[in-house]
Amino acid sequence: xxxxxLMPIIIxxxxxxxxxxxxxxxxxxxxxxxxxxxxxxxxxxxxxxxVYIDGIQVVTFGSWPxxxxxxxxxxxxxILFVLTSSIITLFTIWYSFRxxxxxxxxxxxxxxxxxxxxxVNGAFTTGDIFNLFVFFEVLLMASYLLSVLGGEKIQFRxxxxxxxxxxxxxxxxxxxxAMLYSVVGTLNMADIAQKVSDVNxxxxxxxxxxxxxxxxxxxxxxxxxFFWLPSSYSGPPIPVLALFGALLTKVGVYxxxxxxxxxxxxxxxxxxxxxxxLSVATIVAGCIGALAVxxxxxxxxxxxxxxxxxxxxxxxxxxxxxxxxxMFYVVHDMLIKAALFFLVGIIVYITGQTNLKxxxxxxxxxxxxxxxxxxxxxxLAGIPPLSGFIGKMLLVKGGFEAEQFxxxxxxxxxxxxxxxxxxxxxxxxxxxxxxQLSPIKKTVYWQIWIPTAILVLLxxxxxxxxxxxxxxxxxxxxxxxxxxxYIDAVKGGK
Amino acid sequence: xxxxxxxxxxxxxxxxxxxxxxxxxxxxxxxTAVLSHAVHLLILTIGEVKKGEAPxxxxxxxxxxxxxxxxxxxxxxxxxxSFAVTAFVLVLAFxxxxxxxxxxxxxxxxxxxx
Numbered sequence: 001x002x003x004x005x006l007m008p009i010i011i012x013x014x015x016x017x018x019x020x021x022x023x024x025x026x027x028x029x030x031x032x033x034x035x036x037x038x039x040x041x042x043x044x045x046x047x048x049x050x051v052y053i054d055g056i057q058v059v060t061f062g063s064w065p066x067x068x069x070x071x072x073x074x075x076x077x078x079i080l081f082v083l084t085s086s087i088i089t090l091f092t093i094w095y096s097f098r099x100x101x102x103x104x105x106x107x108x109x110x111x112x113x114x115x116x117x118x119x120v121n122g123a124f125t126t127g128d129i130f131n132l133f134v135f136f137e138v139l140l141m142a143s144y145l146l147s148v149l150g151g152e153k154i155q156f157r158x159x160x161x162x163x164x165x166x167x168x169x170x171x172x173x174x175x176x177x178a179m180l181y182s183v184v185g186t187l188n189m190a191d192i193a194q195k196v197s198d199v200n201x202x203x204x205x206x207x208x209x210x211x212x213x214x215x216x217x218x219x220x221x222x223x224x225x226f227f228w229l230p231s232s233y234s235g236p237p238i239p240v241l242a243l244f245g246a247l248l249t250k251v252g253v254y255x256x257x258x259x260x261x262x263x264x265x266x267x268x269x270x271x272x273x274x275x276x277x278l279s280v281a282t283i284v285a286g287c288i289g290a291l292a293v294x295x296x297x298x299x300x301x302x303x304x305x306x307x308x309x310x311x312x313x314x315x316x317x318x319x320x321x322x323x324x325x326x327m328f329y330v331v332h333d334m335l336i337k338a339a340l341f342f343l344v345g346i347i348v349y350i351t352g353q354t355n356l357k358x359x360x361x362x363x364x365x366x367x368x369x370x371x372x373x374x375x376x377x378x379x380l381a382g383i384p385p386l387s388g389f390i391g392k393m394l395l396v397k398g399g400f401e402a403e404q405f406x407x408x409x410x411x412x413x414x415x416x417x418x419x420x421x422x423x424x425x426x427x428x429x430x431x432x433x434x435x436q437l438s439p440i441k442k443t444v445y446w447q448i449w450i451p452t453a454i455l456v457l458l459x460x461x462x463x464x465x466x467x468x469x470x471x472x473x474x475x476x477x478x479x480x481x482x483x484x485x486y487i488d489a490v491k492g493g494k
Numbered sequence: 495x496x497x498x499x500x501x502x503x504x505x506x507x508x509x510x511x512x513x514x515x516x517x518x519x520x521x522x523x524x525x526t527a528v529l530s531h532a533v534h535l536l537i538l539t540i541g542e543v544k545k546g547e548a549p550x551x552x553x554x555x556x557x558x559x560x561x562x563x564x565x566x567x568x569x570x571x572x573x574x575x576s577f578a579v580t581a582f583v584l585v586l587a588f589x590x591x592x593x594x595x596x597x598x599x600x601x602x603x604x605x606x607x608x
Binding site for chain 2: 130133134137140141144148151153156157159160161163164167168170171174175177178179181182187
């Protein structure tokens with residue numbers, strides 16, 4: 001079918017609209033959201049196979065010729081992002097049933113989640129730069145709703161800042177698109193990629209590249225632009241936080257990856273060196289934050305920043321190995337961040353607080369949770385059979401191939417700090433003297449334990465089955481390394 | 495003409511930056527509104543402000559070149575988006591004022607790291 005790239009966008013959109021008709025019907029809301037997410041995952045898997053076998057899938061709306069209509073492009077990079085986001089949304093919906101609270105569920109929570117998935121999948125799939133802006137706004141609008149839904153004091157306080165930062169960065173995005181339009185005179189990404197080499201104005205294009213880096217860096221929380229993230233992510237409840245942490249920053253990462261491998265390949269010596277330094281600085285900043293805080297939520301939040309730096313490092317080294325490593329790492333990181341937030345959510349549910357210093361001795365009463373957390377922590381740090389290993393190994397190898405030895409070694413060292421920061425939660429919360437716990441409902445505990453365990457098992461399978469996934473990642477890296485493949489697919493080889 | 499427009503946009507952006515950096519929530523929101531005006535004007539300017547007919551094909555008397563229609567469509571999209579976001583932020587500021595009892599951003603700081 002020709003419209004296959006649209007399925008992961010249309011399905012959640014249709015279900016979101018459907019769910020808006022009866023916000024108070026709990027069963028309808030839950031079932032509808034779950035079915036919508038499952039169908040989206042199924043459509044994404046189908047599309048993944050289609051892209052893998054038939055190559056890049058392209059749809060231009062209204063059958064307009066290519067640079068004039070809006071094009072949707074599913075190549076291996078975007079479909080991997082889409083599939084991972086859909087899986088995480090599915091698990092988040094499942095996890096939300098017992099954690100988000102009925103008041104929120106009855107006030108358009110599930111439509112909000114599905115609309116955010118629409119925006120995220122759309123941003124990953126679009127082949128038009130202004131359409132990317134629109135999909136950014138779709139997902140941001142939904143994220144504003146989710147971040148403030150419930151109306152607690154801290155949510156109001158933090159979402160004001162979150163929204164203001166995003167309003168300013170959206171304005172910058174439009175400015176940047178306007179400038180790019182004035183230089184190349186087109187909005188279609190494949191067409192832009194072709195024309196940037198023709199216009200031969202390296203100075204202004206480098207300036208636009210840096211502007212894009214600022215815009216998407218604000219979304220992705222790279223080094224000097226990450227200041228908004230730790231506090232605004234500590235506002236919303238855990239399932240929303242898992243969704244934000246796993247998806248939102250990765251949209252920025254995807255946009256940087258796309259623009260810096262498709263458009264701005266003319267002056268790699270400057271742009272990608274800037275990206276390299278910024279990614280290393282991002283890792284440093286994240287590491288300092290992750291070690292400094294004693295709040296379990298914030299430790300994982302700072303780990304998001306570290307991961308963003310690690311992924312962008314692969315883009316900055318800009319060789320086949322590094323790009324493959326980035327693709328491996330980003331899928332792993334989205335899955336494991338969601339799993340870690342779920343686990344932290346369970347810990348917070350049991351202990352009733354987020355302060356690590358006041359926890360202790362959970363291992364005695366919740367051994368299965370402890371082991372699950374340990375697996376997830378090792379996976380995040382990249383201990384060999386688990387999912388974080390292969391991506392980071394390729395990234396470091398790519399760094400060495402690009403003769404960036406110091407930064408490659410720093411990536412390795414940062415793994416130790418990541419391990420230290422998450423193991424600290426294990427040591428303080430699960431070992432030590434048992435603390436007085438307020439009684440919790442055992443059924444609720446198990447109901448949120450099951451999706452978490454399945455997600456952790458999924459990451460383990462991802463790590464163990466890395467060999468089977470290698471052809472997909474190779475294909476993705478190939479598209480990133482040869483923008484001509486993308487251009488030819490969109491423009492029909494012209 | 496473009497130079498004049500760019501100067502105006504520069505002034506608007508400076509005003510917006512100044513307002514966004516102030517302490518009062520309403521002034522900050524006004525700043526974002528001014529910023530969005532500047533951005534929309536910039537898209538218009540960047541499509542070149544040449545003399546041309548309004549892009550309406552039904553206009554029988556016109557036969558000269560038309561102005562670029564694409565930036566106008568982009569602006570229209572950007573306007574509704576920023577309108578929606580501004581409406582949301584205004585209501586949010588109102589609710590935050592009622593809940594937190596202040597519109598001073600300095601007082602809306604979070605707790606320090608423990």
